[in-house]
Amino acid sequence: MARKVRVLIAKPGLDGHDRGAKVVANALKDAGMEIIYTGLHQTPEMIAESAVQEDVDIVGLSILSGAHMTMFPRIMELMKEKGAEHILIFGGGIIPAEDMDKLEEIGVARIFGPGTDTGDIVTFIRERFPEE
Amino acid sequence: MDRKKYEDRKKRYFDTLSGCGCQDIEYTTVSGEEVKELYTPDDIEGFDYNEELGFPGQYPYTRGVYPNMYRGRFWTQRQFAGFGTPKDTNGRYHYLLDHGQMGLSVDFDMPTIMGYDSDHKRSEGEVGRCGVAIDSLKDMELLFDGIDPGAITTSMTINAPASIMLAFYLCAGEKKGTAFEKMGGTIQNDILKEYIAQKSWIFPPEESIRIITDILAFCTDHVPRWNTISISGYHIREAGSTAIQELAFTLADGFAYVEAGIAAGLDVDKFAPRLSFFFNAHLDFFEEIVKYRVARRIWAKRMRQQYGAKDPKSLLLRFHTQTAGCSLTAQQPENNIVRTAFQGMSAVLGGTQSLHTNSMDEVLALPSEKAVRIALRTQQLIAYETGVINTIDPLAGSYFIEAKTTEMEEAAEEYFHKIDELGGVVKAIDRGFFQREIQKSAYEYQKAVEAGRKVIVGVNRFRLENEEIDIPLLRIDEEVEREQKKAVQDVREARDNDKVSRELERLRAAAEGTENLMPVIIDCARCYCTEGEITDTLKGVFGEYIEPLFI
Amino acid sequence: MAERPGIERLLELFAEGKVAAAARLITILENGGEDAERVLDSVFHKTGDAYRIGFTGPPGAGKSSLLNRLTGRFREKDHRIGIIAVDPTSPFTGGAFLGDRIRMQAHSEDPEVFVRSLASRGSLGGISNCTDEVIDLMDAFGKDMVLIETVGVGQSELEIAEKAHTVVVVLVPESGDGIQAMKAGLMEIGDVFVMNKADHEDAESAAREIQDTLRLKDIPAGEWEPRVILTSAREDTGIGELVEAIEEHRRYLEAGGHFAGIRRKILRSRVRNALMDRMERRLRQSAGVRDLLEQRMESVYKGEISPYKVVRELEELVSIQ
Known part of the structure; x- marks a missing residue:
């Protein structure tokens, strides 16, 4: 059985706008990936634990509430504590360009802004995790 | 109309049209609905003006709800605003009113929308970020400082905790000497669309609808100028x-x-x-x-x-x-x-x-x-x-x-x-x-x-390569969260906490029974119970809604 | 990207109780092949202790919510829980949407609850091909109770009976589930039947219908009589009764000495399945078989020899002692 790419899609924080998260989840599924969807209102602890238990390759976080500078670093810290720093993290949402830069500096693999083509996200993941 | 002439011309038109070229564009609306190249009297055959349109201000109101429409008055230019602390947003309100805006519209932050106080663990990183943080009556007083609630109308985009924000607003007005019946405005208070689309819920549907009918009954009697649900x-x-x-x-x-x-x-x-x-x-x-x-x-x-x-x-x-x-x-x-x-x-x-x-x-x-x-x-x-x-x-x-x-x-x-x-x-x-x-x-x-x-201009056509965004952005200071946390903690210290416990206990009892919740929530607001305390009390009785998954 | 530890190191970390290592080993099991066998060889001696409960029933019956509630009760009794939730792989894209965790949020910060979502992948439906292996791993990891939630459609649902000690069939009053259950053979495999959404007006009559059907089965005295329980995962009612029914079934198995028998049955079926898989793979890979096939198929096409003749020739070629 060939290796499958496993992706966790989650919405940290309190905002409920899940259109983007679900569109991306659908597109990745249609691209043949296995999507673990944990849904709305997730705490960093929930996300990190789910990512570890599910042994995903990559975690996608969608935030539109402006809490990104709190959420991303906290989740990365927790993953490290759990011995899962190898899991990549990407994100999307309403995130100003300078914050995108800061997040990429601390190790977030990529932030996709509004208007992103889902094909770009598929390519981004495939490049890092080719199916064998 | 000369029917024969019409039919002749129509035939000629469509014959000519079929010989004309047509661009390779999908002629549909943004919703994907087909649109024809031309609409003619055939498309509204049997159209009955009286039944389907009527005059403005007349049944079935297709042409408008008022006879004079914008000749009577313009629509209300109401810009939705809220960020940071109540004091920050109050400054924006004064700015907008000074520039000719006609009514206010409050945008709350996510913790307020979800019923958490600013110092709750789940509020971390979200206080004042995408709206203004309101934790108690005190914050509502600051938000409307220098604004007369009898002279303007206020719309509040709040749903699951709508009863609480309405109570805070009414009490803030009351403290300025404006009677409930003199205050006008709107609470969104539309919980059904939260389950359907926006997903900012707290309680399960049945309990939420009970709160809404309590608001309907209360406002009908005591706040007659209030729009109780904005569907x-x-x-x-x-x-x-x-x-x-x-x-x-x-x-x-x-x-x-x-x-x-x-x-x-x-x-x-x-x-x-x-x-x-x-x-x-x-x-x-x-x-x-x-x-x-x-x-x-x-x-x-x-x-x-x-x-x-x-x-x-x-x-x-x-x-x-x-x-x-x-x-x-x-x-x-x-x-x-x-x-x-x-x-x-x-x-x-x-x-x-x-x-x-x-x-x-x-x-x-x-x-x-x-x-x-x-x-x-x-x-x-x-x-x-x-x-x-x-x-x-x-x-x-x-x-x-x-x-x-x-x-x-x-x-x-x-x-x-x-x-x-x-x-x-x-x-x-x-x-x-x-x-x-x-x-x-x-x-x-x-x-x-x-x-x-x-086609979306600038996104999948007509793009700029290496575009630099050249507009100033509003940043929310990290200080806001600390300030707001301290503010809610100060409120808890300064108030009569025995009274708070008694009122919250009354609220619990009311929620368990069938009594209208609004007067009780207003009493809670008056003695500075926080939003989180009121919500938690109701959660204790009503439970919480869990996200269903449909994909 | 940090370097990932190799299998030996993972097994050490696994023995130390590291969740990340256990999770990684599950992935290796899922991907199959030699690595998977190596992992299984190493942990198998630690298995055999976990009590396995299978949950099957149509999609939308509320299996995940029910598991969430049950997990709460089992945690109160200090059980260490492993949960395997299977969702279907799309036959068109190979992708899968695994959303069962949403319903299990209540335990997402409890280190003694290990939830793993599996896509059914190559399996025809119901459960993933590697379900047995994943159960073993959770068992070896110290989970004394493993709950398995199936997809809920297709004949292969019935496979759960070969993997679990207790099978719980979850139904809802709507949409004639009872009749569907009878058609699909679920009535034969259920040890406990749950009529979920008990607040529904037809719940009681639907439960009675199940009860009546079970009565017709003519169960010999002393054998297990399936229980029918009304629950509402949403309102948290009937869960205590369900726990009681599951425990009662467990006591019945233990008292009657069935326990060891079930383990033997499970293992026999696994060895058989693994052997069949292996044989099939070897046949497909064998150059001799392929050559002979290619050579003789022409004659079959022309009607000179029957398909069975070819098979007999192949049998001679691969002859198994």
Whole structure:
């Protein structure tokens, strides 16, 4: 059985706008990936634990509430504590360009802004995790 | 009309047309609905002016809810605003009022929307970020400092904790000496669309509807100028629905509230006049105008025929409009000014009662002062420069508009039928009907954009390479969270905590029983119970709603 | 990207109780092949202690919510829980949407609850091909109770009976589930039947219908009589009764000495399945078989020899002692 790419899609924080998260989840599924969807209102602890238990390759976080500078670093810290720093993290949402830069500096693999083509996200993941 | 001449010319026209070239463009609305190249008298055969349009201010109100429309007064230019601490937002309100805005609209932060105090663990990183943080009556007092609640109307975009924010507002006004019955405004208070689309819920549906009927009953008696529910399609559309889905699901929610009110023993003519609506103004100019016109017609018919409303005020579908946030692009954001202008104009041609025009930078962050000013000026341009307000419902009688209006009405009726078959709105939510329909539309649209069948200027066509965003963005200081945490803790220290415990205990008892919750929540507000304390007390009795998954 | 530890190191970390290592080993099991066998060889001696409960029933019956509630009760009794939730792989794209965790949020910060979502992948439906292996791993990791939630459609649902000590069939009053259950053979495999959404007006009559059907089965005295329980995962009612029914079934198995028998049955079926898989794979890979096939198929096409003749020739070629 060939290796499958496993992706966790989650919405940290309190905002409920899940259109983007679900569109991306659908597109990745249609691209043949296995999507673990944990849904709305997730705490960093929930996300990190789910990512570890599910042994995903990559975690996608969608935030539109402006809490990104709190959420991303906290989740990365927790993953490290759990011995899962190898899991990549990407994100999307309403995130100003300078914050995108800061997040990429601390190790977030990529932030996709509004208007992103889902094909770009598929390519981004495939490049890092080719199916064998 | 000379019928023969008409038929001859029509035949000649279509013969010629079939010989003409046609660009390879998908001629559909933004919702994917087919549009023909030409509409003719054939498309509105049997059209009955009296039945389908009537005069403005007359049943079925297709042409508008008032006889004089904008000649009487313009729509209310109401820009939605809120960020940071109450003091920060208060400054923005004064700025907007000084620049000619006519009413206020409060945008709350996520912790407030979800019922958490600013010092709750789940509020971390979110305080004051995408709206203003309100934890207690104290914050509401600061928010409206120097503003007379008897002289303006205020709209509050709040749903699950609407009863609490309304209580804070009323008490803040009361402290300034304004009686409840003198205060006017709107709470969104539309929980059904939260389960359907926006997903900011706290309690399960049944309990939420009980709170809503309590608000309806209380306001009818004590706050008669208050719009108790703003039944919202805006968020349904933002979540990715089509125009027809927005229309049908929103009206279905409206019917559900009316039915809940009647079931609670209220007289429909007592509460229905205070129901209002809130629609999205998306990009497809004519489709949107059609949507507003047909909404008025369906509502009036249903209210009269099905719910037995007799007061003409119960039949009026009055609505607020906001331009479509989801249509804005992060690429070349200045283009958003133009998009918003077209959308705002469709709302005005559709007969809106109030309007929020988005700022060009809302897809990037909370709007800056300059962006907000341009957005407000856009409305002033429509009102004073374009001349579209000179006559009422100028598009009436257009073959295209009237044919589409009838078509959309039929499509909406089909949805109502489906929802009935599923056992009503709450049952349909339970089964994920709305959620699935919306998700499907959202994904279809995304695929159409990615395949280039739908063009978005600056995104999938006419792009700028290496674009630098050149507009100033509003930043929320980290200090806001610390300040607001301290403020709520100070409130808890300064108040009479014995009284707080007693009032919260009273609230618990009321929630367990059937007594109207509003007076009790108001008493809680008066002694500075925080929002989180009130919500937690209610959660203890009502439980919490858990996200269903439909994909 | 940090370097990932090799299998030996993972097994050490696994023995130390590291969740990340256990999770990684599950992935290796899922991907199959030699590595998977190596992992299984190493942990198998630690298995055999976990009590396995299978949950099957149509999609939308509320299996995940029920598992969430049950997990709460089992945690009160200090059980260490492993949960395997299977969702279908799309036959068209190979992708899968695994959303069962949403319903299990209440335990997402409890280190003694390990939830793993599996896509059904190559399996025809119901459960993933590697379900047995994943159960073993959770068992070896110290979970004394493993709950398995199936997809809920298709004949292969019935496979759960070969993997679990107790099979719980979850139904809802709506949409004639009872009749569907009878058609699908679920009536034969259920040890406990749950009529979920007990607040529904038809719940009681639907439960009675199940009860009546079970009565017709003519169960010999002393054998297990399936229980029918009304629950509402949403309202949290009937869960205590369900726990009681599951425990009662467990006591019945233990008292009657059935326990060891079930383990033997499970293992026999696994060895058989693994052997069949292995044989099939070897046949497919064998150059001799392929050559002979290619050579003789022409004659079959022409009607000179029957398909069975070819098979007999192949049998001679691969002859198994």
